[in-house]
Amino acid sequence: MAPSLKGRVAVVTGASRGIGLGIARELVERGAKVCITARTPEPLAEAVTELGGPDHAIALAGRADDPAHQAEVVARTLETFGRLDFLVNNTGINPVYGPLLDVTAEQAAKILGVNLLAPMAWTKLAHDAWMGENGGAVVNVASLAGLRAAPGIGMYAVSKAALIHLTTQLGVELAPAVRVNAVAPAVVKTKFAEALYEGREERVAAAYPLGRLGVPGDVAGAVAFLLSDESAWITGQTLTVDGGVSLAGGL
Template sequence: MAPSLKGRVAVVTGASRGIGLGIARELVERGAKVCVTARNAEPLAEAVRELGGPDHAIAVAGKADDPAHQAETVARTIETFGRLDHLVNNTGINPVYGPVLDVSTEQAAKILGVNLLAPIAWTKLAYDAWMREHGGAVVNVASLAGLRAAPGLGMYAVSKAALIHLTAQLGFELAPGIRVNAVAPAIVKTKFAEALYDGREERVAAAYPLGRLGVPQDVAGAVAFLLSEESAWITGQTLTLDGGVSLVGGL
């Protein structure tokens, strides 16, 4: 049986579609209640319906790096469900493709703001509002690109490398009451990653020893495990989810 999350409450950022929605769905199926966030209210409303309605999920629309949105989300989650046990920092952006030195200072600041500084802010809010007193678990969604040089992914890869180190640092600093771990997926079939495989999926997947690209459920199950008591002796770690492609040096 999958480890139960019955009675737990989680915030999942960037969860109107793709990996985030897959994670939220998995947590609800294991008994948790969730608050999902994303920029646009309409797809979030559809996500809540898909997750079983307001008895199981609520949504707060806003930008992941907006302090007012962050504070509202944490406050509404606790107000609605009475607690906040888990945080999944899933939101990530990659608005530019190319070498690091081709990225403007403004673009780099935006990428780091969403992919690194926002997870810090979300974690601090969850810590202050609930986890410091009651404990909890955090999972950061990083990337295989954060573990090695990643052609074309530039500052995105740098931001995910920083997120992986942040995971280790917070795992140390917040122990023993709060566990902090990360997952580092390779290419997962979502709209966000579509440019990396669209029109050539079979050729891209051929480099993966397990013979296929990832799907959101591959990430969702791992995140649920890292939030559950089955991983109670794991913190500060990054779990690579890559179909074996890193064994042969690929992304």
């Protein structure tokens, strides 16, 4: 049986669809309550219904890199559920494609702001509001692109590499009260990643020793493990979730 998370409460960012919603669903199925965030209210409302309604999930719309939104989410979670045990920093953006040196300073700052600085801010808020005194666990959703060169998505890769190091740094600095780990998925079949496989899924999947691309549940199970007490002696680590593709040198 999967380890129970009954009585625990999580914030999951970027969770109206895809990997984030898959993570929220997994946590609810294991007994946790969740607050999910994303930019658009309507998909969030649909996600709350899918997760079982307000007894299991609440949602707040806003930008992941907006300090006011971050503060409101943490405050509302504590007000509604009375605690905040877990934080999953899932929101990520990749608005540009092409050589790294073609990325403008403004584009780079936006990518780093959402993919790196926002997770750091969310973690500080969760730590200061609850976890620092009561304990907790954080999981950052990084990427296999953060572990190797990733042509075409170089700035995204740089941001995820920085997120992986942030995970290591905070794993040291927030111990022993708070554990901080990350997952690094390869290509997962979501709307966010469609450009990496659409129209050629079979050919892309052929590079994966396990014979297929990922689905959100593959990442969700890994995240739930890293949040659970089963990983109580693990911190500062990044778990590669990639169907074995990195073994063959692929992305």
